[in-house]
Amino acid sequence: MKPAHRVRQAVNVLNLSTPLGLLLAAVATRPEPGGARLLRGPDGLLVAGGYRLPVPAAPVFTVGNVILTRREARTLLERPRLLRHEARHSTQYAWCLGVVMIPLYLVCAGVSLVLCGDYSSYNPFERLADLEDGGYTKRPLRRP
Secondary structure (H helix, E strand, C coil): CCHHHHHHHHHHHHCCHHHHHHHHHHHHCCCCCCCCCCEECHHHCEEECCCCCCCCCCCEEEECCEEEECCCHHHHHCCHHHHHHHHHHHHHHHHCCHHHHHHHHHHHHHHHHHHHCCCCCCCHHHHHCCCCCCCCCCCCCCCC
16 A cells, blocks of 8 residues: 555544444445455455445445445445545545545535536535546536
8 A cells, every 4th residue: 555545544543534434334334245344445445335324315425434335345346436536535534634524525515506406516525536437427507
């Protein structure tokens, strides 16, 4: 693992975002076939599948260094572009003081929703994580 990824991993433990992600994985996911609840992903990331809470509605999301998906974790490991997108969110947690990123992200998602009708197109967190890698299509601004 690159030194930058080790730093991100350590910062996200210290800022409590990864512990929150691990807590979500423990209480809100189903174990993979074979019994594992977490799979190791690239660059110090952990992937938990079978997320079953209704919020957030996203099929994949990241909390610290933990990526949670509604599908089996193995299917996410086969999607390198989406993994890169989620890894960028993990780095954003490190830069945004951990769980502080959650309300910041929600505000930005709300502004994007008002501007164009979706939560990603004008959300700087999604744009900096690369919209296309995340499977998003940039929508135009609404007309007044």
